[in-house]
Every structure is written in structure tokens, then in C-alpha cells.
Amino acid sequence: MTTLPTELLDELRRHDTPTICNGLEVLDDRHRNGCYTTLPFVARDPALPPIVGYARTVTIRSMRPPAGVGAEAAAKRLAYYEYIAMGPKPAIVVLQDLDTPGGTGAFWGEVQTTVHQALGCVGGITNGAMRDIAAMAPGFQVLAGLLAPSHAHVHVVATDGVVTVHGLTVRPGDLIHADNHGAVVIPHERAPALPAAIAVVMKRERLLLEAARRPGFSVADIRAALAAAADIH
Numbered sequence: 076m077t078t079l080p081t082e083l084l085d086e087l088r089r090h091d092t093p094t095i096c097n098g099l100e101v102l103d104d105r106h107r108n109g110c111y112t113t114l115p116f117v118a119r120d121p122a123l124p125p126i127v128g129y130a131r132t133v134t135i136r137s138m139r140p141p142a143g144v145g146a147e148a149a150a151k152r153l154a155y156y157e158y159i160a161m162g163p164k165p166a167i168v169v170l171q172d173l174d175t176p177g178g179t180g181a182f183w184g185e186v187q188t189t190v191h192q193a194l195g196c197v198g199g200i201t202n203g204a205m206r207d208i209a210a211m212a213p214g215f216q217v218l219a220g221l222l223a224p225s226h227a228h229v230h231v232v233a234t235d236g237v238v239t240v241h242g243l244t245v246r247p248g249d250l251i252h253a254d255n256h257g258a259v260v261i262p263h264e265r266a267p268a269l270p271a272a273i274a275v276v277m278k279r280e281r282l283l284l285e286a287a288r289r290p291g292f293s294v295a296d297i298r299a300a301l302a303a304a305a306d307i308h
Contacts (some may be wrong), residue, residue, distance in 0.1 A: 098273035178219075
């Protein structure tokens with residue numbers, strides 16, 4: 076899989092996820108509908124900076140024990156970690172809980188965040204649960220559907236398939252940008268043009284913001300700011 080320049084990922088990481096969405100809309104208006112999450116998450120730490128990485132996709136269940144036991148279960152667990160380790164970095168694990176309702180058992184906690192961070196992951200996104208938030212690996216962001224105190228029977232069902240988490244469909248290797256607002260898939264072919272598109276958005280917004288903060292602001296100022304913004308490309 077072709078990866079993008081580290082400098083580009085660093086630039087994208089400087090912006091929050093709503094700003095990334097704004098930039099994608101400038102590049103293609105179709106990004107207003109789709110490619111981002113549409114349900115709220117619980118963020119491990121809302122103050123953590125945005126994360127950017129390549130998706131490693133996983134499905135789990137936790138309501139019932141896995142079919143395999145003993146050596147079979149151990150081999151499957153090791154195969155899962157091998158899958159995480161072999162992918163492009165930085166990585167974000169996008170994990171779909173297949174149970175209904177999801178979140179009976181927490182996959183993400185102190186142990187998993189520490190192990191995954193050591194394997195080159197910067198965060199995890201799931202419709203399922205997390206726990207141990209105070210003890211998680213420093214700087215490792217998790218966006219989860221809920222908090223739960225137990226891991227129950229949590230186990231990996233499959234890896235490297237298409238998953239859907241909170242309205243967002245993710246494929247292995249997709250470039251993900253996420254923060255406490257949610258997550259968005261950045262098409263690889265759009266990524267190089269995204270910083271310039273974001274600069275356009277910010278220039279347009281600055282005109283209206285600066286006008287609104289001046290004394291005597293009126294609708295006439297809105298009209299003038301919007302007219303000026305339309306000329307910024």
C-alpha cells in the first residue's frame with residue numbers, strides 16, 4: 076500500500092477534524108454527505124490532539140465466549156497482533172463491535188492501549204466500550220461508544236475487512252483523521268490538496284469572524300464579508 080509523506084500527515088494533524096471536513100468539502104462537495112461519523116463518541120481524553128493514521132480494521136464480540144479455546148484461542152490472539160504490527164504506520168484501529176447492543180465488554184483499556192501503542196498505533200475507534208481510561212497509554216486516543224467496567228468475553232472475530240462504526244464505513248488502509256468530535260476518512264488522492272483547501276476555508280471564515288468581533292457589527296457587515304469570501308479561491 077502506498078503511504079503518504081510524513082510531512083503531510085504532520086500538517087493534517089495540526090487541524091481539528093471539523094476543519095478537515097471543511098477542507099474536503101472545498102475539494103468535492105460530495106464530502107458533505109458521508110465519509111465521517113454521524114453518532115457521538117465518548118473520548119478517552121477530549122483534550123488530546125487529533126490523530127492521523129492508516130486504518131487497521133477489526134470486528135469483535137463480547138457477549139459470549141469465543142468458539143476456540145486453549146491453543147486455538149492463543150494462536151488467534153497472536154495472529155491479531157501480527158496483523159496490527161504488519162500494517163503501515165501510524166495506525167488507527169477501527170473496531171466494530173458486532174453484538175447488539177455493542178459494548179457489553181470493553182476491548183480498549185490499560186493493557187490494549189499500551190500494547191497497541193508499542194506496535195505503532197496512535198489510537199482506536201469503536202462503537203463498543205472502553206475502560207481504565209485513567210490508566211491508558213499516555214497520548215493514546217480512544218473514541219468509544221460507551222464506558223463499561225468489564226471486558227466480559229471480548230474477543231476478535233475477524234480482521235482486515237470492511238467495518239462500519241457510528242455511520243462511518245472504513246476499509247483497511249484508509250487514512251483516518253479523528254479527534255473528540257469524531258472521525259473522517261480522507262481519500263488518499265485528496266490528501267495532498269487538503270492543506271491548501273483548508274487555507275481557503277480559514278481565510279473565508281476569518282473575514283466573517285473579524286467583522287463579527289468589531290464594534291457596531293451589523294447585517295451589512297455580514298453581507299460585505301460574505302461577498303469578499305466568495306472571491307477567495
